[in-house]
Amino acid sequence: MEKKSCLILALDVSDREEALKIAEDVSEFVDAIKVGYPLILATGLGIIRELAEFAPIIADFKVADIPNTNRLICEHVFEAGTDAVIVQGFTGRDSLDACIEIASEYGKDVFVVSEMSHPGGAEFLQPVGEAIARMAAEAGAFGLVAPATRPERVTAIRKIIGDKLTIISPGVGAQGGKASDVIAAGADWVIVGRAIYKAESPREAARKIAAEIEAKLKGEI
Numbered sequence: 001m002e003k004k005s006c007l008i009l010a011l012d013v014s015d016r017e018e019a020l021k022i023a024e025d026v027s028e029f030v031d032a033i034k035v036g037y038p039l040i041l042a043t044g045l046g047i048i049r050e051l052a053e054f055a056p057i058i059a060d061f062k063v064a065d066i067p068n069t070n071r072l073i074c075e076h077v078f079e080a081g082t083d084a085v086i087v088q089g090f091t092g093r094d095s096l097d098a099c100i101e102i103a104s105e106y107g108k109d110v111f112v113v114s115e116m117s118h119p120g121g122a123e124f125l126q127p128v129g130e131a132i133a134r135m136a137a138e139a140g141a142f143g144l145v146a147p148a149t150r151p152e153r154v155t156a157i158r159k160i161i162g163d164k165l166t167i168i169s170p171g172v173g174a175q176g177g178k179a180s181d182v183i184a185a186g187a188d189w190v191i192v193g194r195a196i197y198k199a200e201s202p203r204e205a206a207r208k209i210a211a212e213i214e215a216k217l218k219g220e221i
């Protein structure tokens with residue numbers, strides 16, 4: 001995935017036309033579009049190829065099963081035309097290896113959730129987040145998902161993985177995180193959903209966040 005704006009759109013709308021319109025409007029300002037259960041369950045897997053016209057697609061199915069089932073899920077996901085899949089790390093190394101194996105057959109990427117951005121993410125996942133990050137690095141994942149709502153956790157995870165893996169970070173906007181803080185903390189990309197797709201002008205909202213990130217990277221703010 002090419003790093004330009006360092007912004008990923010989380011497209012959690014349920015209407016096909018709306019999804020395509022937003023994707024087209026914001027495509028200039030995003031490096032990828034993340035799609036998950038809300039959009040896919042509402043419109044079907046075919047939306048992935050339609051959206052891929054506008055940006056690389058990350059399939060957020062947070063895959064969390066035994067190795068064989070993970071393999072079957074990832075095959076469907078890559079056959080549908082996605083560039084990357086998001087999987088959970090807590091299911092263990094063999095389950096993660098199964099996803100990475102299929103991804104490398106297709107020449108695609110795997111992101112591993114190390115810890116989550118909502119308050120409940122601190123209950124069970126946070127205590128094992130660093131161990132999951134180490135495992136993902138050893139397994140050869142492309143990247144990790146770490147919480148924009150807790151930039152200090154992004155920094156802690158960056159220290160563990162060094163430059164070996166990328167970090168994508170959700171929780172900016174509606175969940176309270178700030179894009180420039182998370183980039184400064186060590187994330188490669190921020191993931192933004194509602195603050196863009198619910199804005200009066202999704203294009204303008206995406207442009208503003210991309211500009212904030214650019215200013216941070218240039219040391220202007």
Ligand code: O7E
Pocket residue numbers: 010011012036060086113115116117118121145147168170171172173174175191192193194195
């Ligand atoms: O809060 P929003 O509207 O900006 O949307 C955030 C998106 O990131 C949404 O799709 C949600 O499911 C996802 N997400 C989190 O918010 N927190 C997490 O810890 C993990 C994810 C996620 O997408 O995991 C994979 C990146």
